[in-house]
């Protein structure tokens with residue numbers, strides 16, 4: 515399967531934050547959701563993928579090409595979508611099109627008109643008057659009009675109302691039908707991923723925790739509930755993190771088979787949500803420092 519994005523052993527340091535030996539791939543033709551808590555490095559990773567930041571070491575390649583030799587070609591093939599205004603504020607969308615169009619060899623006016631109509635965007639209103647949702651749609655319209663093969667979005671659904679969020683996810687779902695496009699987007703809202711994500715990439719504290727097919731996550735992890743008498747220094751090692759209370763413990767494991775062998779029917783196991791996995795992974799990292 516072709517990788518559209520490939521990061522290999524990427525390091526990037528800021529004062530107080532490090533992206534550490536970060537390797538990941540994004541597969542062509544799928545939607546990959548990029549999840550992690552606040553300040554764990556999602557935007558930094560996206561900026562590295564967009565060449566808005568350069569790694570201290572390691573490599574970033576898109577479509578199998580590096581930015582050093584192929585920046586122009588790569589940029590033609592990517593659409594970067596986000597809700598902040600990346601356009602000139604004092605122009606209309608029609609004027610914006612005239613400014614942007616010459617930069618893209620694949621620009622298609624028919625597609626632009628189609629999405630302006632579909633998204634009900636005003637062509638003659640100044641962009642500075644656009645709402646967050648309209649800005650997102652305008653940004654997506656530009657990406658689709660230059661026939662971007664890879665659409666990268668940083669928190670596209672944050673700050674959007676539930677109806678528009680759902681509409682946006684439907685639009686993205688429709689875009690994926692020809693199998694040629696790839697979407698990579700970061701989000702805090704894990705329930706959005708249920709609707710469209712094929713793969714999930716999870717980052718925590720600047721480290722790549724996993725990239726997995728969505729359905730595999732439920733298979734690989736389990737929430738385990740049981741009485742406190744079952745825990746000791748040995749059994750606790752089977753868990754990523756444990757929440758203890760007077761009534762018993764709740765824990766996350768990625769060693770389902772071992773937990774079954776050790777505890778048998780003495781514990782209850784449940785399928786975890788993505789939020790469970792994020793919560794317990796953060797807790798586990800804190801418990802093990």
Ligand SMILES: Nc1ncnc2c1ncn2[C@@H]1O[C@H](COP(=O)(O)OP(=O)(O)OP(=O)(O)O)[C@@H](O)[C@H]1O
Nearest residue numbers: 528529530531550551552553554555556557558559
């Ligand atoms: N240019 C920069 N200079 C210094 N520190 C930076 C810079 N950019 C990001 N950081 C720091 O790197 C860390 C990771 O930031 P990043 O924006 O990548 O996180 P994030 O996962 O996108 O967070 P959020 O979900 O809250 O937006 C933060 O501690 C941030 O303060």
